[in-house]
Amino acid sequence: MKAISLNGYTFYFECASKFHSFLIIKGLVHSQSGAAVSIASVELKGDGIQFQKSAIRAEENGNNFAYKFELEAISLSNGYHADMGVEIAIDGVKLFISIRDITAVLQHLDKDLGQQFLQHVNEAGKIKLLDIGGRARSGVLRADDFSTVETTVIDIVSDTGVDIVVDAHNMSSKLNKDEFDACMCISVFEHLIMPWKVVLEVNKVMKTGGVFLVATHQTVGLHDMPWDYYRFSDSAWDGLFNKFTGFEIVGRAMSGLNYITPFAWSADKNFAERACGYESSTVLVRKTGDSKLQWPVIASDLVDDNYPE
Structure with a gap:
Protein backbone atom coordinates (compact mmCIF):
# COMPACT_ATOMS: atom_id res chain seq x y z
CA MET A 1 0.00 0.00 0.00
CA LYS A 2 1.19 3.49 -0.85
CA ALA A 3 0.84 6.35 1.59
CA ILE A 4 -0.49 9.89 2.02
CA SER A 5 1.10 12.10 4.69
CA LEU A 6 -1.11 14.72 6.30
CA ASN A 7 -0.76 16.76 9.52
CA GLY A 8 1.73 14.37 11.11
CA TYR A 9 -0.22 11.23 10.18
CA THR A 10 0.42 8.62 7.51
CA PHE A 11 -2.57 7.11 5.70
CA TYR A 12 -2.32 3.85 3.77
CA PHE A 13 -5.18 2.82 1.49
CA GLU A 14 -6.01 -0.73 0.46
CA CYS A 15 -8.85 0.09 -1.93
CA ALA A 16 -11.29 2.75 -3.09
CA SER A 17 -13.67 0.73 -5.23
CA LYS A 18 -17.03 1.46 -6.85
CA PHE A 19 -19.44 -1.26 -7.95
CA HIS A 20 -22.74 0.06 -9.35
CA SER A 21 -24.04 2.34 -6.57
CA PHE A 22 -21.79 0.84 -3.89
CA LEU A 23 -18.47 2.40 -2.77
CA ILE A 24 -15.96 0.86 -0.38
CA ILE A 25 -12.79 2.45 0.99
CA LYS A 26 -10.34 0.60 3.23
CA GLY A 27 -7.23 1.99 4.88
CA LEU A 28 -4.97 2.37 7.87
CA VAL A 29 -3.56 5.38 9.71
CA HIS A 30 -0.79 5.88 12.23
CA SER A 31 0.99 8.83 13.81
CA GLN A 32 4.39 9.63 12.36
CA SER A 33 5.63 10.16 15.93
CA GLY A 34 4.73 6.59 16.84
CA ALA A 35 2.20 7.70 19.45
CA ALA A 36 -1.19 6.08 19.78
CA VAL A 37 -3.97 7.72 17.79
CA SER A 38 -7.66 8.06 18.52
CA ILE A 39 -10.20 7.99 15.68
CA ALA A 40 -13.70 9.19 16.53
CA SER A 41 -15.29 8.75 13.08
CA VAL A 42 -14.72 8.05 9.40
CA GLU A 43 -17.26 9.54 7.00
CA LEU A 44 -17.70 9.99 3.26
CA LYS A 45 -18.39 13.63 2.42
CA GLY A 46 -20.29 14.68 -0.69
CA ASP A 47 -23.74 15.08 -2.19
CA GLY A 48 -26.11 12.26 -3.12
CA ILE A 49 -25.15 9.68 -0.47
CA GLN A 50 -28.18 7.68 0.69
CA PHE A 51 -26.45 5.40 3.20
CA GLN A 52 -23.04 4.82 4.73
CA LYS A 53 -21.45 2.92 7.57
CA SER A 54 -17.90 2.63 8.91
CA ALA A 55 -15.86 0.28 11.06
CA ILE A 56 -12.73 1.23 13.01
CA ARG A 57 -10.31 -1.19 14.63
CA ALA A 58 -7.18 -0.46 16.68
CA GLU A 59 -4.01 -2.41 15.94
CA GLU A 60 -0.77 -2.66 17.87
CA ASN A 61 2.40 -4.05 16.36
CA GLY A 62 5.27 -3.79 18.80
CA ASN A 63 5.71 -0.11 19.55
CA ASN A 64 3.66 0.98 16.54
CA PHE A 65 0.02 1.96 17.03
CA ALA A 66 -2.40 2.18 14.12
CA TYR A 67 -6.09 2.14 13.27
CA LYS A 68 -7.67 0.25 10.42
CA PHE A 69 -10.83 1.70 8.98
CA GLU A 70 -13.43 0.59 6.47
CA LEU A 71 -16.10 2.78 4.92
CA GLU A 72 -19.08 1.61 2.86
CA ALA A 73 -21.52 3.92 1.11
CA ILE A 74 -24.45 3.75 -1.28
CA SER A 75 -25.46 6.46 -3.74
CA LEU A 76 -28.62 5.42 -5.59
CA SER A 77 -28.04 8.19 -8.11
CA ASN A 78 -24.50 6.92 -8.84
CA GLY A 79 -23.36 10.40 -7.94
CA TYR A 80 -19.79 9.68 -6.89
CA HIS A 81 -17.10 12.03 -8.15
CA ALA A 82 -13.39 12.53 -7.55
CA ASP A 83 -13.81 15.64 -5.36
CA MET A 84 -15.76 13.66 -2.79
CA GLY A 85 -13.65 12.28 -0.01
CA VAL A 86 -13.15 10.79 3.41
CA GLU A 87 -13.31 12.95 6.53
CA ILE A 88 -11.47 11.35 9.44
CA ALA A 89 -11.89 12.76 12.95
CA ILE A 90 -8.55 11.91 14.56
CA ASP A 91 -7.18 13.17 17.87
CA GLY A 92 -9.77 15.95 17.90
CA VAL A 93 -8.96 17.18 14.37
CA LYS A 94 -10.98 16.55 11.20
CA LEU A 95 -8.84 15.69 8.17
CA PHE A 96 -10.17 15.41 4.60
CA ILE A 97 -8.68 13.27 1.82
CA SER A 98 -10.33 13.36 -1.61
CA ILE A 99 -11.17 10.24 -3.62
CA ARG A 100 -8.93 11.68 -6.35
CA ASP A 101 -5.91 11.64 -4.01
CA ILE A 102 -6.76 8.20 -2.66
CA THR A 103 -7.03 6.61 -6.10
CA ALA A 104 -3.82 8.33 -7.23
CA VAL A 105 -1.78 6.45 -4.61
CA LEU A 106 -3.61 3.19 -5.26
CA GLN A 107 -2.91 2.91 -8.96
CA HIS A 108 0.66 1.58 -8.71
CA LEU A 109 1.34 3.24 -12.02
CA ASP A 110 3.79 1.68 -14.45
Missing part, protein backbone atom coordinates in the same frame (compact mmCIF):
# COMPACT_ATOMS: atom_id res chain seq x y z
CA LYS A 111 4.72 5.14 -15.72
CA ASP A 112 8.35 4.49 -14.84
CA LEU A 113 8.78 2.23 -17.87
CA GLY A 114 6.96 4.66 -20.14
CA GLN A 115 8.96 7.60 -18.85
CA GLN A 116 12.16 5.60 -19.20
CA PHE A 117 11.30 4.88 -22.83
CA LEU A 118 10.20 8.48 -23.51
CA GLN A 119 13.38 9.90 -22.00
CA HIS A 120 15.59 7.42 -23.86
CA VAL A 121 14.01 8.24 -27.21
CA ASN A 122 13.91 12.02 -26.78
CA GLU A 123 17.52 12.15 -25.58
CA ALA A 124 18.85 9.85 -28.29
CA GLY A 125 18.99 12.56 -30.93
CA LYS A 126 17.77 12.15 -34.49
CA ILE A 127 16.67 8.53 -34.43
CA LYS A 128 13.81 6.69 -36.10
CA LEU A 129 10.84 5.56 -34.02
CA LEU A 130 8.15 3.10 -35.12
CA ASP A 131 4.66 3.32 -33.59
CA ILE A 132 2.67 0.13 -34.22
CA GLY A 133 -1.09 0.67 -34.30
CA GLY A 134 -0.57 4.31 -33.44
CA ARG A 135 -3.57 5.97 -35.07
CA ALA A 136 -5.50 8.43 -32.90
CA ARG A 137 -8.27 5.95 -32.10
CA SER A 138 -8.98 7.54 -28.68
CA GLY A 139 -8.19 11.05 -29.87
CA VAL A 140 -4.56 10.68 -28.81
CA LEU A 141 -1.69 10.57 -31.28
CA ARG A 142 1.14 9.31 -29.10
CA ALA A 143 3.71 10.06 -31.76
CA ASP A 144 3.28 13.74 -30.82
CA ASP A 145 5.10 13.03 -27.54
CA PHE A 146 8.31 12.48 -29.49
CA SER A 147 9.12 15.84 -31.03
CA THR A 148 12.85 15.27 -31.48
CA VAL A 149 12.73 12.08 -33.53
CA GLU A 150 11.52 10.88 -36.91
CA THR A 151 8.36 8.87 -36.21
CA THR A 152 6.62 6.42 -38.52
CA VAL A 153 3.09 5.36 -37.57
CA ILE A 154 1.73 2.14 -39.01
CA ASP A 155 -1.81 0.82 -38.64
CA ILE A 156 -4.10 -1.70 -40.25
CA VAL A 157 -6.49 1.09 -41.32
CA SER A 158 -5.93 4.53 -42.79
CA ASP A 159 -6.55 7.36 -40.33
CA THR A 160 -5.20 10.69 -39.10
CA GLY A 161 -1.51 10.41 -38.33
CA VAL A 162 -1.00 7.04 -40.04
CA ASP A 163 1.99 7.01 -42.40
CA ILE A 164 1.81 3.44 -43.69
CA VAL A 165 -1.19 1.12 -43.82
CA VAL A 166 0.02 -2.42 -43.14
CA ASP A 167 -0.87 -5.38 -40.96
CA ALA A 168 1.64 -5.56 -38.07
CA HIS A 169 1.93 -9.32 -38.70
CA ASN A 170 3.54 -8.47 -42.04
CA MET A 171 5.14 -5.07 -41.41
CA SER A 172 8.50 -6.12 -42.85
CA SER A 173 6.84 -6.24 -46.28
CA LYS A 174 6.70 -2.43 -46.24
CA LEU A 175 9.50 -1.51 -43.83
CA ASN A 176 13.24 -1.94 -44.24
CA LYS A 177 15.38 -4.35 -42.25
CA ASP A 178 17.11 -2.75 -39.23
CA GLU A 179 15.39 0.55 -40.06
CA PHE A 180 14.28 1.72 -36.61
CA ASP A 181 16.14 2.64 -33.43
CA ALA A 182 13.07 2.28 -31.19
CA CYS A 183 9.53 0.95 -31.34
CA MET A 184 6.36 1.24 -29.28
CA CYS A 185 2.99 -0.51 -29.33
CA ILE A 186 0.23 0.77 -27.03
CA SER A 187 -3.07 -1.06 -26.42
CA VAL A 188 -2.60 -3.24 -29.50
CA PHE A 189 -1.09 -6.58 -28.44
CA GLU A 190 -4.42 -7.89 -27.13
CA HIS A 191 -5.84 -7.40 -30.65
CA LEU A 192 -3.11 -9.37 -32.46
CA ILE A 193 -4.11 -12.87 -33.52
CA MET A 194 -0.42 -13.88 -33.49
CA PRO A 195 1.58 -11.55 -31.19
CA TRP A 196 4.61 -13.85 -31.42
CA LYS A 197 4.76 -13.23 -35.18
CA VAL A 198 4.63 -9.47 -34.59
CA VAL A 199 7.56 -9.82 -32.18
CA LEU A 200 9.55 -11.51 -34.95
CA GLU A 201 8.52 -8.77 -37.37
CA VAL A 202 9.76 -6.09 -34.96
CA ASN A 203 13.02 -8.01 -34.67
CA LYS A 204 13.40 -7.66 -38.43
CA VAL A 205 12.76 -3.93 -38.73
CA MET A 206 14.49 -2.71 -35.52
CA LYS A 207 18.22 -2.28 -35.10
CA THR A 208 20.19 -4.37 -32.63
CA GLY A 209 20.33 -2.43 -29.37
CA GLY A 210 17.00 -0.75 -30.09
CA VAL A 211 14.32 -0.62 -27.40
CA PHE A 212 10.69 -1.69 -27.71
CA LEU A 213 7.87 -0.63 -25.36
CA VAL A 214 4.66 -2.69 -25.24
CA ALA A 215 1.66 -1.67 -23.12
CA THR A 216 -1.43 -3.86 -23.09
CA HIS A 217 -3.83 -5.45 -20.58
CA GLN A 218 -3.81 -8.22 -18.00
CA THR A 219 -7.43 -7.90 -16.84
CA VAL A 220 -9.96 -5.75 -18.65
CA GLY A 221 -13.37 -6.28 -20.20
CA LEU A 222 -13.70 -7.60 -23.73
CA HIS A 223 -13.70 -4.81 -26.30
CA ASP A 224 -13.59 -4.35 -30.07
CA MET A 225 -14.99 -7.83 -30.48
CA PRO A 226 -14.32 -10.18 -32.14
CA TRP A 227 -10.78 -8.80 -32.47
CA ASP A 228 -9.90 -9.18 -28.78
CA TYR A 229 -7.68 -12.23 -28.38
CA TYR A 230 -5.28 -12.14 -25.43
CA ARG A 231 -4.38 -10.87 -21.95
CA PHE A 232 -0.79 -10.68 -20.64
CA SER A 233 0.54 -11.03 -17.10
CA ASP A 234 4.00 -9.69 -16.28
CA SER A 235 5.37 -13.24 -16.44
CA ALA A 236 3.92 -13.87 -19.91
CA TRP A 237 6.55 -11.69 -21.57
CA ASP A 238 9.28 -14.32 -21.17
CA GLY A 239 7.49 -16.42 -23.76
CA LEU A 240 7.60 -13.62 -26.32
CA PHE A 241 10.84 -11.78 -25.60
CA ASN A 242 13.83 -14.09 -25.14
CA LYS A 243 17.11 -15.15 -26.71
CA PHE A 244 15.26 -17.11 -29.39
CA THR A 245 13.19 -14.14 -30.55
CA GLY A 246 16.25 -11.88 -30.24
CA PHE A 247 15.32 -9.76 -27.21
CA GLU A 248 16.12 -9.21 -23.56
CA ILE A 249 13.66 -7.80 -21.02
CA VAL A 250 14.72 -4.50 -19.44
CA GLY A 251 11.70 -4.08 -17.16
CA ARG A 252 8.09 -5.11 -16.67
CA ALA A 253 5.18 -3.80 -14.58
CA MET A 254 1.45 -4.16 -14.01
CA SER A 255 -0.87 -1.42 -12.75
CA GLY A 256 -4.51 -0.57 -12.13
CA LEU A 257 -5.77 -3.18 -9.65
CA ASN A 258 -9.15 -4.67 -10.57
CA TYR A 259 -11.54 -6.87 -8.64
CA ILE A 260 -12.71 -9.98 -10.48
CA THR A 261 -16.34 -10.60 -9.51
CA PRO A 262 -18.80 -12.98 -11.24
CA PHE A 263 -22.14 -11.67 -12.49
CA ALA A 264 -23.93 -14.63 -10.87
CA TRP A 265 -23.06 -15.40 -7.26
CA SER A 266 -22.33 -18.99 -6.27
CA ALA A 267 -21.00 -20.54 -3.08
CA ASP A 268 -17.71 -21.56 -4.62
CA LYS A 269 -17.13 -17.90 -5.64
CA ASN A 270 -18.05 -16.50 -2.24
CA PHE A 271 -14.71 -14.71 -1.87
CA ALA A 272 -13.96 -14.04 -5.53
CA GLU A 273 -13.29 -10.37 -4.77
CA ARG A 274 -10.18 -11.37 -2.82
CA ALA A 275 -8.48 -12.14 -6.13
CA CYS A 276 -7.27 -9.27 -8.26
CA GLY A 277 -6.15 -8.47 -11.75
CA TYR A 278 -4.39 -5.51 -13.35
CA GLU A 279 -5.77 -3.31 -16.09
CA SER A 280 -2.34 -2.59 -17.56
CA SER A 281 0.65 -4.81 -18.31
CA THR A 282 3.78 -3.16 -19.71
CA VAL A 283 7.17 -4.45 -20.80
CA LEU A 284 10.32 -2.71 -22.04
CA VAL A 285 12.72 -4.83 -24.07
CA ARG A 286 15.96 -4.44 -26.02
CA LYS A 287 16.89 -6.23 -29.25
CA THR A 288 20.00 -8.35 -28.72
CA GLY A 289 20.35 -9.74 -32.22
CA ASP A 290 18.56 -11.17 -35.25
CA SER A 291 16.19 -14.03 -34.61
CA LYS A 292 16.40 -17.20 -36.67
CA LEU A 293 12.81 -18.15 -35.93
CA GLN A 294 10.18 -18.14 -38.66
CA TRP A 295 6.39 -18.26 -38.45
CA PRO A 296 5.18 -18.61 -42.05
CA VAL A 297 1.50 -18.09 -41.29
CA ILE A 298 -0.49 -15.18 -42.70
CA ALA A 299 -3.01 -13.52 -40.39
CA SER A 300 -5.62 -13.33 -43.14
CA ASP A 301 -5.52 -17.14 -43.37
CA LEU A 302 -6.77 -17.27 -39.77
CA VAL A 303 -9.27 -14.41 -39.68
CA ASP A 304 -11.23 -13.30 -42.72
CA ASP A 305 -12.51 -9.94 -41.52
CA ASN A 306 -11.06 -6.50 -41.00
CA TYR A 307 -10.26 -4.78 -37.72
CA PRO A 308 -13.03 -2.31 -36.79
CA GLU A 309 -12.62 1.30 -37.69
Whole structure:
Protein backbone atom coordinates (compact mmCIF):
# COMPACT_ATOMS: atom_id res chain seq x y z
CA MET A 1 0.00 0.00 0.00
CA LYS A 2 1.19 3.49 -0.85
CA ALA A 3 0.84 6.35 1.59
CA ILE A 4 -0.49 9.89 2.02
CA SER A 5 1.10 12.10 4.69
CA LEU A 6 -1.11 14.72 6.30
CA ASN A 7 -0.76 16.76 9.52
CA GLY A 8 1.73 14.37 11.11
CA TYR A 9 -0.22 11.23 10.18
CA THR A 10 0.42 8.62 7.51
CA PHE A 11 -2.57 7.11 5.70
CA TYR A 12 -2.32 3.85 3.77
CA PHE A 13 -5.18 2.82 1.49
CA GLU A 14 -6.01 -0.73 0.46
CA CYS A 15 -8.85 0.09 -1.93
CA ALA A 16 -11.29 2.75 -3.09
CA SER A 17 -13.67 0.73 -5.23
CA LYS A 18 -17.03 1.46 -6.85
CA PHE A 19 -19.44 -1.26 -7.95
CA HIS A 20 -22.74 0.06 -9.35
CA SER A 21 -24.04 2.34 -6.57
CA PHE A 22 -21.79 0.84 -3.89
CA LEU A 23 -18.47 2.40 -2.77
CA ILE A 24 -15.96 0.86 -0.38
CA ILE A 25 -12.79 2.45 0.99
CA LYS A 26 -10.34 0.60 3.23
CA GLY A 27 -7.23 1.99 4.88
CA LEU A 28 -4.97 2.37 7.87
CA VAL A 29 -3.56 5.38 9.71
CA HIS A 30 -0.79 5.88 12.23
CA SER A 31 0.99 8.83 13.81
CA GLN A 32 4.39 9.63 12.36
CA SER A 33 5.63 10.16 15.93
CA GLY A 34 4.73 6.59 16.84
CA ALA A 35 2.20 7.70 19.45
CA ALA A 36 -1.19 6.08 19.78
CA VAL A 37 -3.97 7.72 17.79
CA SER A 38 -7.66 8.06 18.52
CA ILE A 39 -10.20 7.99 15.68
CA ALA A 40 -13.70 9.19 16.53
CA SER A 41 -15.29 8.75 13.08
CA VAL A 42 -14.72 8.05 9.40
CA GLU A 43 -17.26 9.54 7.00
CA LEU A 44 -17.70 9.99 3.26
CA LYS A 45 -18.39 13.63 2.42
CA GLY A 46 -20.29 14.68 -0.69
CA ASP A 47 -23.74 15.08 -2.19
CA GLY A 48 -26.11 12.26 -3.12
CA ILE A 49 -25.15 9.68 -0.47
CA GLN A 50 -28.18 7.68 0.69
CA PHE A 51 -26.45 5.40 3.20
CA GLN A 52 -23.04 4.82 4.73
CA LYS A 53 -21.45 2.92 7.57
CA SER A 54 -17.90 2.63 8.91
CA ALA A 55 -15.86 0.28 11.06
CA ILE A 56 -12.73 1.23 13.01
CA ARG A 57 -10.31 -1.19 14.63
CA ALA A 58 -7.18 -0.46 16.68
CA GLU A 59 -4.01 -2.41 15.94
CA GLU A 60 -0.77 -2.66 17.87
CA ASN A 61 2.40 -4.05 16.36
CA GLY A 62 5.27 -3.79 18.80
CA ASN A 63 5.71 -0.11 19.55
CA ASN A 64 3.66 0.98 16.54
CA PHE A 65 0.02 1.96 17.03
CA ALA A 66 -2.40 2.18 14.12
CA TYR A 67 -6.09 2.14 13.27
CA LYS A 68 -7.67 0.25 10.42
CA PHE A 69 -10.83 1.70 8.98
CA GLU A 70 -13.43 0.59 6.47
CA LEU A 71 -16.10 2.78 4.92
CA GLU A 72 -19.08 1.61 2.86
CA ALA A 73 -21.52 3.92 1.11
CA ILE A 74 -24.45 3.75 -1.28
CA SER A 75 -25.46 6.46 -3.74
CA LEU A 76 -28.62 5.42 -5.59
CA SER A 77 -28.04 8.19 -8.11
CA ASN A 78 -24.50 6.92 -8.84
CA GLY A 79 -23.36 10.40 -7.94
CA TYR A 80 -19.79 9.68 -6.89
CA HIS A 81 -17.10 12.03 -8.15
CA ALA A 82 -13.39 12.53 -7.55
CA ASP A 83 -13.81 15.64 -5.36
CA MET A 84 -15.76 13.66 -2.79
CA GLY A 85 -13.65 12.28 -0.01
CA VAL A 86 -13.15 10.79 3.41
CA GLU A 87 -13.31 12.95 6.53
CA ILE A 88 -11.47 11.35 9.44
CA ALA A 89 -11.89 12.76 12.95
CA ILE A 90 -8.55 11.91 14.56
CA ASP A 91 -7.18 13.17 17.87
CA GLY A 92 -9.77 15.95 17.90
CA VAL A 93 -8.96 17.18 14.37
CA LYS A 94 -10.98 16.55 11.20
CA LEU A 95 -8.84 15.69 8.17
CA PHE A 96 -10.17 15.41 4.60
CA ILE A 97 -8.68 13.27 1.82
CA SER A 98 -10.33 13.36 -1.61
CA ILE A 99 -11.17 10.24 -3.62
CA ARG A 100 -8.93 11.68 -6.35
CA ASP A 101 -5.91 11.64 -4.01
CA ILE A 102 -6.76 8.20 -2.66
CA THR A 103 -7.03 6.61 -6.10
CA ALA A 104 -3.82 8.33 -7.23
CA VAL A 105 -1.78 6.45 -4.61
CA LEU A 106 -3.61 3.19 -5.26
CA GLN A 107 -2.91 2.91 -8.96
CA HIS A 108 0.66 1.58 -8.71
CA LEU A 109 1.34 3.24 -12.02
CA ASP A 110 3.79 1.68 -14.45
CA LYS A 111 4.72 5.14 -15.72
CA ASP A 112 8.35 4.49 -14.84
CA LEU A 113 8.78 2.23 -17.87
CA GLY A 114 6.96 4.66 -20.14
CA GLN A 115 8.96 7.60 -18.85
CA GLN A 116 12.16 5.60 -19.20
CA PHE A 117 11.30 4.88 -22.83
CA LEU A 118 10.20 8.48 -23.51
CA GLN A 119 13.38 9.90 -22.00
CA HIS A 120 15.59 7.42 -23.86
CA VAL A 121 14.01 8.24 -27.21
CA ASN A 122 13.91 12.02 -26.78
CA GLU A 123 17.52 12.15 -25.58
CA ALA A 124 18.85 9.85 -28.29
CA GLY A 125 18.99 12.56 -30.93
CA LYS A 126 17.77 12.15 -34.49
CA ILE A 127 16.67 8.53 -34.43
CA LYS A 128 13.81 6.69 -36.10
CA LEU A 129 10.84 5.56 -34.02
CA LEU A 130 8.15 3.10 -35.12
CA ASP A 131 4.66 3.32 -33.59
CA ILE A 132 2.67 0.13 -34.22
CA GLY A 133 -1.09 0.67 -34.30
CA GLY A 134 -0.57 4.31 -33.44
CA ARG A 135 -3.57 5.97 -35.07
CA ALA A 136 -5.50 8.43 -32.90
CA ARG A 137 -8.27 5.95 -32.10
CA SER A 138 -8.98 7.54 -28.68
CA GLY A 139 -8.19 11.05 -29.87
CA VAL A 140 -4.56 10.68 -28.81
CA LEU A 141 -1.69 10.57 -31.28
CA ARG A 142 1.14 9.31 -29.10
CA ALA A 143 3.71 10.06 -31.76
CA ASP A 144 3.28 13.74 -30.82
CA ASP A 145 5.10 13.03 -27.54
CA PHE A 146 8.31 12.48 -29.49
CA SER A 147 9.12 15.84 -31.03
CA THR A 148 12.85 15.27 -31.48
CA VAL A 149 12.73 12.08 -33.53
CA GLU A 150 11.52 10.88 -36.91
CA THR A 151 8.36 8.87 -36.21
CA THR A 152 6.62 6.42 -38.52
CA VAL A 153 3.09 5.36 -37.57
CA ILE A 154 1.73 2.14 -39.01
CA ASP A 155 -1.81 0.82 -38.64
CA ILE A 156 -4.10 -1.70 -40.25
CA VAL A 157 -6.49 1.09 -41.32
CA SER A 158 -5.93 4.53 -42.79
CA ASP A 159 -6.55 7.36 -40.33
CA THR A 160 -5.20 10.69 -39.10
CA GLY A 161 -1.51 10.41 -38.33
CA VAL A 162 -1.00 7.04 -40.04
CA ASP A 163 1.99 7.01 -42.40
CA ILE A 164 1.81 3.44 -43.69
CA VAL A 165 -1.19 1.12 -43.82
CA VAL A 166 0.02 -2.42 -43.14
CA ASP A 167 -0.87 -5.38 -40.96
CA ALA A 168 1.64 -5.56 -38.07
CA HIS A 169 1.93 -9.32 -38.70
CA ASN A 170 3.54 -8.47 -42.04
CA MET A 171 5.14 -5.07 -41.41
CA SER A 172 8.50 -6.12 -42.85
CA SER A 173 6.84 -6.24 -46.28
CA LYS A 174 6.70 -2.43 -46.24
CA LEU A 175 9.50 -1.51 -43.83
CA ASN A 176 13.24 -1.94 -44.24
CA LYS A 177 15.38 -4.35 -42.25
CA ASP A 178 17.11 -2.75 -39.23
CA GLU A 179 15.39 0.55 -40.06
CA PHE A 180 14.28 1.72 -36.61
CA ASP A 181 16.14 2.64 -33.43
CA ALA A 182 13.07 2.28 -31.19
CA CYS A 183 9.53 0.95 -31.34
CA MET A 184 6.36 1.24 -29.28
CA CYS A 185 2.99 -0.51 -29.33
CA ILE A 186 0.23 0.77 -27.03
CA SER A 187 -3.07 -1.06 -26.42
CA VAL A 188 -2.60 -3.24 -29.50
CA PHE A 189 -1.09 -6.58 -28.44
CA GLU A 190 -4.42 -7.89 -27.13
CA HIS A 191 -5.84 -7.40 -30.65
CA LEU A 192 -3.11 -9.37 -32.46
CA ILE A 193 -4.11 -12.87 -33.52
CA MET A 194 -0.42 -13.88 -33.49
CA PRO A 195 1.58 -11.55 -31.19
CA TRP A 196 4.61 -13.85 -31.42
CA LYS A 197 4.76 -13.23 -35.18
CA VAL A 198 4.63 -9.47 -34.59
CA VAL A 199 7.56 -9.82 -32.18
CA LEU A 200 9.55 -11.51 -34.95
CA GLU A 201 8.52 -8.77 -37.37
CA VAL A 202 9.76 -6.09 -34.96
CA ASN A 203 13.02 -8.01 -34.67
CA LYS A 204 13.40 -7.66 -38.43
CA VAL A 205 12.76 -3.93 -38.73
CA MET A 206 14.49 -2.71 -35.52
CA LYS A 207 18.22 -2.28 -35.10
CA THR A 208 20.19 -4.37 -32.63
CA GLY A 209 20.33 -2.43 -29.37
CA GLY A 210 17.00 -0.75 -30.09
CA VAL A 211 14.32 -0.62 -27.40
CA PHE A 212 10.69 -1.69 -27.71
CA LEU A 213 7.87 -0.63 -25.36
CA VAL A 214 4.66 -2.69 -25.24
CA ALA A 215 1.66 -1.67 -23.12
CA THR A 216 -1.43 -3.86 -23.09
CA HIS A 217 -3.83 -5.45 -20.58
CA GLN A 218 -3.81 -8.22 -18.00
CA THR A 219 -7.43 -7.90 -16.84
CA VAL A 220 -9.96 -5.75 -18.65
CA GLY A 221 -13.37 -6.28 -20.20
CA LEU A 222 -13.70 -7.60 -23.73
CA HIS A 223 -13.70 -4.81 -26.30
CA ASP A 224 -13.59 -4.35 -30.07
CA MET A 225 -14.99 -7.83 -30.48
CA PRO A 226 -14.32 -10.18 -32.14
CA TRP A 227 -10.78 -8.80 -32.47
CA ASP A 228 -9.90 -9.18 -28.78
CA TYR A 229 -7.68 -12.23 -28.38
CA TYR A 230 -5.28 -12.14 -25.43
CA ARG A 231 -4.38 -10.87 -21.95
CA PHE A 232 -0.79 -10.68 -20.64
CA SER A 233 0.54 -11.03 -17.10
CA ASP A 234 4.00 -9.69 -16.28
CA SER A 235 5.37 -13.24 -16.44
CA ALA A 236 3.92 -13.87 -19.91
CA TRP A 237 6.55 -11.69 -21.57
CA ASP A 238 9.28 -14.32 -21.17
CA GLY A 239 7.49 -16.42 -23.76
CA LEU A 240 7.60 -13.62 -26.32
CA PHE A 241 10.84 -11.78 -25.60
CA ASN A 242 13.83 -14.09 -25.14
CA LYS A 243 17.11 -15.15 -26.71
CA PHE A 244 15.26 -17.11 -29.39
CA THR A 245 13.19 -14.14 -30.55
CA GLY A 246 16.25 -11.88 -30.24
CA PHE A 247 15.32 -9.76 -27.21
CA GLU A 248 16.12 -9.21 -23.56
CA ILE A 249 13.66 -7.80 -21.02
CA VAL A 250 14.72 -4.50 -19.44
CA GLY A 251 11.70 -4.08 -17.16
CA ARG A 252 8.09 -5.11 -16.67
CA ALA A 253 5.18 -3.80 -14.58
CA MET A 254 1.45 -4.16 -14.01
CA SER A 255 -0.87 -1.42 -12.75
CA GLY A 256 -4.51 -0.57 -12.13
CA LEU A 257 -5.77 -3.18 -9.65
CA ASN A 258 -9.15 -4.67 -10.57
CA TYR A 259 -11.54 -6.87 -8.64
CA ILE A 260 -12.71 -9.98 -10.48
CA THR A 261 -16.34 -10.60 -9.51
CA PRO A 262 -18.80 -12.98 -11.24
CA PHE A 263 -22.14 -11.67 -12.49
CA ALA A 264 -23.93 -14.63 -10.87
CA TRP A 265 -23.06 -15.40 -7.26
CA SER A 266 -22.33 -18.99 -6.27
CA ALA A 267 -21.00 -20.54 -3.08
CA ASP A 268 -17.71 -21.56 -4.62
CA LYS A 269 -17.13 -17.90 -5.64
CA ASN A 270 -18.05 -16.50 -2.24
CA PHE A 271 -14.71 -14.71 -1.87
CA ALA A 272 -13.96 -14.04 -5.53
CA GLU A 273 -13.29 -10.37 -4.77
CA ARG A 274 -10.18 -11.37 -2.82
CA ALA A 275 -8.48 -12.14 -6.13
CA CYS A 276 -7.27 -9.27 -8.26
CA GLY A 277 -6.15 -8.47 -11.75
CA TYR A 278 -4.39 -5.51 -13.35
CA GLU A 279 -5.77 -3.31 -16.09
CA SER A 280 -2.34 -2.59 -17.56
CA SER A 281 0.65 -4.81 -18.31
CA THR A 282 3.78 -3.16 -19.71
CA VAL A 283 7.17 -4.45 -20.80
CA LEU A 284 10.32 -2.71 -22.04
CA VAL A 285 12.72 -4.83 -24.07
CA ARG A 286 15.96 -4.44 -26.02
CA LYS A 287 16.89 -6.23 -29.25
CA THR A 288 20.00 -8.35 -28.72
CA GLY A 289 20.35 -9.74 -32.22
CA ASP A 290 18.56 -11.17 -35.25
CA SER A 291 16.19 -14.03 -34.61
CA LYS A 292 16.40 -17.20 -36.67
CA LEU A 293 12.81 -18.15 -35.93
CA GLN A 294 10.18 -18.14 -38.66
CA TRP A 295 6.39 -18.26 -38.45
CA PRO A 296 5.18 -18.61 -42.05
CA VAL A 297 1.50 -18.09 -41.29
CA ILE A 298 -0.49 -15.18 -42.70
CA ALA A 299 -3.01 -13.52 -40.39
CA SER A 300 -5.62 -13.33 -43.14
CA ASP A 301 -5.52 -17.14 -43.37
CA LEU A 302 -6.77 -17.27 -39.77
CA VAL A 303 -9.27 -14.41 -39.68
CA ASP A 304 -11.23 -13.30 -42.72
CA ASP A 305 -12.51 -9.94 -41.52
CA ASN A 306 -11.06 -6.50 -41.00
CA TYR A 307 -10.26 -4.78 -37.72
CA PRO A 308 -13.03 -2.31 -36.79
CA GLU A 309 -12.62 1.30 -37.69
